[in-house]
Each structure stands twice: as structure tokens, then as C-alpha cells.
Amino acid sequence: MTLQLGEFELIERIRRGQVVAAGSRTILGIGDDCAALALRPGEILLATTDMLMDGRHFLLDLHGAEAAGYKALGVNVSDIAAMAGLPIAALVAVALPRDRAEAVGEGLNRGVRVMADRFGIELIGGDTNAWDGPLVISVTVLGVASRQGIVTRSGARAGDAILVTGPLGGSLESGRHLRVEPRVELARQIQELAPIHAMIDISDGLVGDLGHILEESGGPGAVLEAEAIPIHEDAQRAALAGGRGALERALGDGEDFELCLTMSEAGAERVVAAFPGLRRIGWITADPRRLIRIGGRFEPWPAGGFDHLRAGCGRGGIATGAQA
Numbered sequence: 001m002t003l004q005l006g007e008f009e010l011i012e013r014i015r016r017g018q019v020v021a022a023g024s025r026t027i028l029g030i031g032d033d034c035a036a037l038a039l040r041p042g043e044i045l046l047a048t049t050d051m052l053m054d055g056r057h058f059l060l061d062l063h064g065a066e067a068a069g070y071k072a073l074g075v076n077v078s079d080i081a082a083m084a085g086l087p088i089a090a091l092v093a094v095a096l097p098r099d100r101a102e103a104v105g106e107g108l109n110r111g112v113r114v115m116a117d118r119f120g121i122e123l124i125g126g127d128t129n130a131w132d133g134p135l136v137i138s139v140t141v142l143g144v145a146s147r148q149g150i151v152t153r154s155g156a157r158a159g160d161a162i163l164v165t166g167p168l169g170g171s172l173e174s175g176r177h178l179r180v181e182p183r184v185e186l187a188r189q190i191q192e193l194a195p196i197h198a199m200i201d202i203s204d205g206l207v208g209d210l211g212h213i214l215e216e217s218g219g220p221g222a223v224l225e226a227e228a229i230p231i232h233e234d235a236q237r238a239a240l241a242g243g244r245g246a247l248e249r250a251l252g253d254g255e256d257f258e259l260c261l262t263m264s265e266a267g268a269e270r271v272v273a274a275f276p277g278l279r280r281i282g283w284i285t286a287d288p289r290r291l292i293r294i295g296g297r298f299e300p301w302p303a304g305g306f307d308h309l310r311a312g313c314g315r316g317g318i319a320t321g322a323q324a
């Protein structure tokens with residue numbers, strides 16, 4: 001079956017049909033990096049889930065099961081980081097290819113444990129199946145919010161500075177998408193220094209994910225400054241090989257797993273001084289347009305971003321990236 005809907009339209013349809021009952025513990029449902037449930041006053045549980053498929057998010061034959069396991073847990077931990085939360089536990093469900101279930105299962109387990117140990121995450125359950133299809137891994141991570149509370153996508157306001165935690169672009173071509181570095185500690189350190197108004201982890205590409213912040217924040221616009229965007233050397237290298245330029249890759253490529261956040265300009269000054277890797281890359285505007293300043297010119301953002309239902313074998317498709 002071909003899905004005519006894009007990923008984001010599909011999520012939006014499901015979200016519109018969601019009914020929140022009176023007395024619900026859900027303080028954040030579908031549509032952010034994590035869901036959030038109020039347990040006791042001051043205690044918020046975060047929950048997030050992500051499914052990774054051989055041929056879509058990794059290539060088992062090329063990358064191996066250990067890398068797939070590491071990434072599968074890492075992308076979920078990154079979603080906890082995007083809420084400034086602390087990951088605590090994970091559940092891992094797998095559909096293993098039957099002809100090599102044991103070897104693949106062991107490799108996955110090794111990769112998952114490396115990531116889990118880095119963040120002190122306990123593996124508390126899951127499900128193991130084997131079938132004649134390709135490897136599929138679904139990971140659910142639970143976390144807790146910081147003392148300061150969760151950071152959603154919806155708090156950006158006109159006048160906010162926009163920041164990113166590291167260089168962007170070219171992660172599919174270089175294989176860096178497999179070596180996820182969730183920014184858990186950094187997000188919490190930033191939040192202790194200055195209130196974060198909105199935050200998201202960059203999985204769909206900077207313009208796509210900053211676009212999610214704008215949509216969830218009631219439709220302000222943004223101006224990005226081309227010269228301030230940190231371009232990863234992977235993007236430079238990929239650009240030299242042809243196709244899209246390095247800036248375009250930094251703006252549109254997916255799976256960097258850096259954080260994009262907004263806060264007051266005063267807060268941004270403080271955090272940029274404290275954390276050298278952080279870059280202020282633009283600002284939020286009341287004007288709903290999405291612009292990028294290149295030299296003296298203002299241009300609309302290039303179309304881009306990574307829609308997982310639409311991305312096929314073309315740009316953004318991992319199968320192409322990894323084979324290139």
C-alpha cells in the first residue's frame with residue numbers, strides 16, 4: 001500500500017481524533033518529542049518511542065546489528081534530551097530475521113547496552129520475535145523531567161534567539177547518524193542557566209524541525225543567519241562530492257540529533273558564553289515568514305527536511321546515503 005499522506009499529516013489526523021478525559025494525567029500527548037504524564041506534584045514521567053527498520057534507518061548488512069541497537073536506543077534518548085529530561089529506563093521490542101536471529105539479537109543487545117550504560121538507563125522489558133522479514137527494532141524510553149520542568153516545542157515567542165548545540169549536515173553520507181550523541185547533559189545544563197522556551201532534537205533537518213517549533217508555537221516566523229549556521233565537516237565533504245551545497249545540507253539534512261532551542265536574547269548570551277559548542281543562528285519573529293539572511297539578502301528557507309513516509313530512495317533516504 002502506498003501512503004498518500006505525509007508522516008506529519010498522518011500524525012496530525014491521529015492527534016485531532018485524540019480525546020483527553022477529565023482528570024487525565026496526560027500533560028503532553030501526541031505531537032512533541034515525548035509525551036508527559038503527571039504522577040505526583042512536581043513529578044513528571046516522560047515517554048517516547050521510535051521504530052527503526054532495516055533498509056530505512058540503517059542497513060543491517062553494511063552497518064551491523066550492534067550499530068543498529070546503539071542507534072535505536074540513542075534516537076529515543078535524544079527525544080528525552082529534547083525535553084531537558086533524564087532517561088531512566090527502556091523497553092526494546094524486536095522482529096529478528098529468522099535465518100540469523102541469534103547473531104543479530106546478540107549484536108543488537110551489545111549496541112543497546114553501550115548506549116544504556118552511558119546514560120545509566122535500565123533495560124526493563126521488551127519483546128523478541130523472529131520472522132521472514134527484515135530486522136525491525138522498536139524502543140520505548142521512559143524518563144523524568146528536570147526540576148525546572150519539561151521544555152516543549154510550543155513555547156517560542158517573537159524576539160527569542162534560536163540556538164543549535166552543534167554542527168549540522170551530511171550525517172547520512174558519513175554514517176554519523178548511527179553514532180547518535182544525545183545531548184542529555186547539555187540540555188539540562190542550559191536549562192539551569194536560562195529558561196528554554198522551546199526545544200526539539202534535529203531528526204528531520206534544521207528547517208523541518210525548527211518549522212515544527214514555529215507551528216506548535218502558534219505560527220511565528222524566523223530569520224536564520226546563513227553565516228552563523230554551524231556546518232558539519234561531513235556536509236562540506238558531501239558537498240564536494242556533488243549535489244547540494246554544504247549550507248543546504250546543514251539546513252535540510254536529517255538525523256544530526258543536535259538540539260534546536262529558543263530562549264531570550266539575554267539567556268542566549270549567557271549560555272553561548274558558557275558552552276562554546278552552542279551557536280546562536282537566528283531569531284523568532286512576529287512576522288510569520290521563514291527567512292534566511294545570506295549576505296545582505298533575505299530569502300525564503302529552502303524546501304527540505306526529512307519526512308519519513310515520503311523520503312524514498314532520493315535525498316534523505318538512507319539507502320542512497322549509505323551506498324553513496
Ligand SMILES: [Mg+2]
Nearest residue numbers: 033079201203
Ligand atoms: Mg524528536
